[in-house]
Amino acid sequence: MSRSNEHIEKPQTAIKPPNPRLKSWKSVFNKLKKNKSAVVGGVLIILLIIIALVGPYLTPYDPLYDQDVTNKLATPSSDHWFGTDNFGRDIFSRVIQGTGLTLMIGFFSILLGATIGIFLGIIAGYYGKRTDSIIMRIMDVLLAFPSILLALTIVTVLGGSMFNVIIAVAISSIPIFARIVRGSTLSVKKLEYIDAMRALGASDSRIIFKHILPNITSPIIVQATLSIATAILSASGLSFLGLGAQPPTPEWGAMLSDGRNYLYNAPHVALFPGLAIVVAVLAFNLLGDGLRDAFDPKTRE
């Protein structure tokens, strides 16, 4: 089909037909609004993002350099809401400062992992045969490592730093996306409109990106949301083990690792960073659950 033909065939009327995809997004959004867990999760995430963006400018103390050694390991008070740590630093300021780090690690590791996973999954599902079995066997191998162990292996090789934690968590999240996307691609590929597109002479990449990918977004979005929760847990776990963010970075897992040495006389040092992790993970789990319900065709009106 030549370009000029396409141009002539365009409808001349100004009234656009309603975009069915947009309509279905609206229906999902309406259902999300009614879903309690999605609303709570979404609001929490927005709050966390605001804290991450604005918080560092409003914290009462500098998270790194305000070290009040005479007042170290102080219990929570009106001066230090969450108390002070072993260097006399204000834990509240450090928790606030760590919010952005945590969100960034969770978001970027899943962005990277999901992108690679989606690509591999779509290629595997679309081309099938040899391509499919090679890709999926490699994914099986990655899945053969018990959860955090794969990330641990990668961090061991690359060395412990926050950037490497993102890479490690990203790689360990690839297989789940590849699996889900491959499954969805297989079911969409069978539909008639794909055959029609092929008969019209559309290229593989056009079919994949314009016709398959937009129709398999809902499972990807659900999985990505839930994966961010897992990523935050794994990343903070690696930092807790001393393999991720290094002190004095106010990363929540690393702060917990400091706190474990003071459980006897200053349990608050470990309490608050942990609570912060719980809130962040909970927020993404809530939103993920809500999204899953909203996308579920069984509950769609």
Place this chain on the structure above:
Amino acid sequence: MFQFIIRRILQTIPVLIGVSIIVFSMMHLVPGDPAQVIAGEGAPQEQIDNIRERLGLNDPLPKQYLDYVTNAVQGDLGTSMRSGRDVSSEIGARFWVTVELAFYSTVLAVFVGLIVGIISATRKYSAIDTTLMLIALFGLSMPNFWLGLMLIQWFAIGIDLPSWVPFFSNTAWFSPSGWGSFSQIVLPVITLGTSSAAIIARMTRSSMLDVIGQDYIRTARAKGVKEQIVIYRHALKNALIPIVTVVGLQFGGLLGGAVLTESVFAVNGMGKLIIDSIQARDFPVVQGTILVASLLFVFVNLVVDVAYRLLNKRIDLD
């Protein structure tokens, strides 16, 4: 069935090869010369050459890999750089500790998860259901290392109780570290089992709700079968099938989670061995432990798949 088991075992072979390649490559992907890394900074050249010769690092990579696998199959995973002992005996001493920890945690998770899931499913949308599922969501969202620290604080260091509480003056009931006695086992098992219990509870609830909504359950009720029998005989039996898979996957997750739990409670298992060895840059031990843990996980998944098939088969015959 026999054919299925054989086919499933054959399927694990490429996975095992892949896992061994990744574990083998670890040593070579570490930036710098592995022999130099092992010898340490500023070691004399002679010593580095010695190590290189001893580890066969001068051979071509494929030969090194084949040697590694041949030795590994015979139970030789190399020598620890730190202790000078065989890696396999280092692991052997700790293998069962981690398996015990993961096993007890799985038992706890299945037990609590099933009970909570069934209670929730049978009282759908009630206050109890909502509360239990909220607790489950918290359990799922908690980093287990933090839970471990909190449990140590509450139940090992203990909190003083008011004087009117009989028998106990504080809550220091369990031991904060080690492995072996009952008081040492309780807290790590709770720590490791909680998130799995939460996942199994959620899974059980949704699986039960799916089954309860089906026609044959309505038929059973219409026949006048007692509600308890409907739930446990008819619904649970079928709801269990997807749960079996989740339990298998959880066991693998627990093997990984054991790294953090063992680190918190100073349990001398494979997880702590990995961390200690990473910190000491004792790569042969890291490699060996990760290999053993992955093999264990692959094996457990194999068993679960077969069990799933068996369960399914029996129900097909009914």
